[in-house]
Amino acid sequence: MSREGSRPDTAARAPRESPWRASRERLRDRQVKREAVIRAAAHAFNRKGYHNTSLDDIAAALEVSKPTVYYYVSNKEQLLFECFVAGIEPIRAAFREVRPLKEPARNRLKAVLRHYGQAVASEFGWCMVRAEDQDLSPAMSGHIKALKSEIDQGIRRLLREGVQDGSIHSCDPKMTAFALAGALNWIAHWYRESQTLSGAQIAEAFITVFESGLMPRSGAENTRTARRMSVRLAR
Amino acid sequence: MSREGSRPDTAARAPRESPWRASRERLRDRQVKREAVIRAAAHAFNRKGYHNTSLDDIAAALEVSKPTVYYYVSNKEQLLFECFVAGIEPIRAAFREVRPLKEPARNRLKAVLRHYGQAVASEFGWCMVRAEDQDLSPAMSGHIKALKSEIDQGIRRLLREGVQDGSIHSCDPKMTAFALAGALNWIAHWYRESQTLSGAQIAEAFITVFESGLMPRSGAENTRTARRMSVRLAR
Incomplete structure (x- = not known):
């Protein structure tokens, strides 16, 4: 059955996605944002070290507020x-x-x-x-x-x-x-x-x-020569 | 010629070592003390990290004053x-x-x-x-x-x-x-x-x-078997 035609008017005004799909997307959206926070933190830790990095730095890099960062992780x-x-x-x-x-x-x-x-x-x-x-x-x-x-x-x-x-x-x-x-x-x-x-x-x-490994595997002749020449070096 | 006998009295009262030997010993003594300072620093850096260690800590570990440490090195x-x-x-x-x-x-x-x-x-x-x-x-x-x-x-x-x-x-x-x-x-x-x-x-x-290296060198049969079994793993 086509979308046009017998579908009641209310359905046409309703959002296309089911509420479950919207909820899944919100979850995915949250996951994407959480990963962005973690990636921004990794970048800041790499560049400035852990102790020299604040949650403010990470928030600033993401152009969000510090409470937004706290929404995804509880502390540094x-x-x-x-x-x-x-x-x-x-x-x-x-x-x-x-x-x-x-x-x-x-x-x-x-x-x-x-x-x-x-x-x-x-x-x-x-x-x-x-x-x-x-x-x-x-x-x-x-x-x-x-x-x-x-x-x-x-x-x-x-x-x-x-x-x-x-x-x-x-x-x-x-x-x-x-x-x-x-x-x-x-x-x-x-x-x-x-x-x-x-x-x-x-x-x-x-x-x-x-x-x-360092020892040659082929060219056995070379290896044998090397072994013959070998004397135990003073440790 | 024996030490006793013809040696004048003044020589008997003089220190046994020549002034040059004394100077060499002072140098050696300074070197030994300098090494002790460096070793104490290494110990402190290992234990507390560089930034958490002060020259006071190192002086305290050696039971000397901070100026004594400065006599051997100019800064941390x-x-x-x-x-x-x-x-x-x-x-x-x-x-x-x-x-x-x-x-x-x-x-x-x-x-x-x-x-x-x-x-x-x-x-x-x-x-x-x-x-x-x-x-x-x-x-x-x-x-x-x-x-x-x-x-x-x-x-x-x-x-x-x-x-x-x-x-x-x-x-x-x-x-x-x-x-x-x-x-x-x-x-x-x-x-x-x-x-x-x-x-x-x-x-x-x-x-x-x-x-x-990891690859066996003897037991060539095993190696060949391993190679035969080998399929390139997904990277």
């Missing part, structure tokens, strides 16, 4: 936590994504590290790697520690699985996880968006280093 | 710089030490990275990796950047030499240097002296990861 500490979560969530999602795959663990680990590198090079990288340094309430600090530990344990688990399935060289999972995560975390110290390489490209370059 | 900024230098100097020394050696570059690089890891796990580690984050004068900041760049360029040079002499797998020297230094720098974020492993042991464990 929560804002830092939300930035931390925004950065770390894609890594948690990557763990969930690779869990059911029948891939060798090294490939699953690489997929996670790829997301990890990209997250640290994102605007949330600073908050991800520096949040814990700030003076946070014990509860908040505990929250952050727990999330970081989840990621660390996830990497160690994939390393252990890789050693078991033969896709990863025998290693100390704890130290290896620290080395991998450390290299990636450090990206937040030097990466600027103006860089020629994207976050994804840097993650990829790092994964190549982690995967292959 | 210089103290941070001296801590930075104290941390980074053993790495510069390692570069000098390996330069004339006829070792393959991978071994020379490993010797440098060993010192690097130990330095970052030392009490000066915090200052080494965080100094640049503080609000420093442009001159001081420039000094620190120049020293960091020297280390970075030194690592890249050894990587290039290693690729040339066949002791290092073909790689992007810049990205590889960032990955190696990043992993080592990050030690300062998590290492506490209470740790079971010493700084040297951690450096050694990291070097094993860097050198071998």
Whole structure:
């Protein structure tokens, strides 16, 4: 049946959308605005540091009042936590994504590290790697520690699985996880968006280093020569 | 000729050391005290952060007056710089030490990275990796950047030499240097002296990861299986 014709006059004057749809849109609108607040906070923390940033700065950057900011988050500490979560969530999602795959663990680990590198090079990288340094309430600090530990344990688990399935060289999972995560975390110290390489490209370059190691794999003759020449250097 | 006997009486009453030796000892004494000031500063910066530490705190820790501290350094900024230098100097020394050696570059690089890891796990580690984050004068900041760049360029040079002499797998020297230094720098974020492993042991464990990489080197059958199973994961 066409809209014109038999439809009563009242229906023509009513808003097109159902009240439920309007409510869903309001929710979505709130979500979009909340994300804008978090993004503005991440930007300000990156640029001025956590302690030098006020909620007034964030409100000013968004051209809204401070009470508007308070409508989305209860305080600056929560804002830092939300930035931390925004950065770390894609890594948690990557763990969930690779869990059911029948891939060798090294490939699953690489997929996670790829997301990890990209997250640290994102605007949330600073908050991800520096949040814990700030003076946070014990509860908040505990929250952050727990999330970081989840990621660390996830990497160690994939390393252990890789050693078991033969896709990863025998290693100390704890130290290896620290080395991998450390290299990636450090990206937040030097990466600027103006860089020629994207976050994804840097993650990829790092994964190549982690995967292959410094020791040559082909040109075995060179390696043997290098080994013959090798004398243990004084430590 | 024995000391007793023909020596005149005046000589017997004079101090045993020559005035030059006394002067050398005063210099050494000043050096020892200066190092104690720098070490106390490193300890305070580690514990409370640079901005929360005053020269009064450092004087109190040494049980001396603030003017005594000023006798050794001109301000807090210089103290941070001296801590930075104290941390980074053993790495510069390692570069000098390996330069004339006829070792393959991978071994020379490993010797440098060993010192690097130990330095970052030392009490000066915090200052080494965080100094640049503080609000420093442009001159001081420039000094620190120049020293960091020297280390970075030194690592890249050894990587290039290693690729040339066949002791290092073909790689992007810049990205590889960032990955190696990043992993080592990050030690300062998590290492506490209470740790079971010493700084040297951690450096050694990291070097094993860097050198071998994640991909297995022996058990080629496993590797081939892993490669066969491998499908490119969605990025």
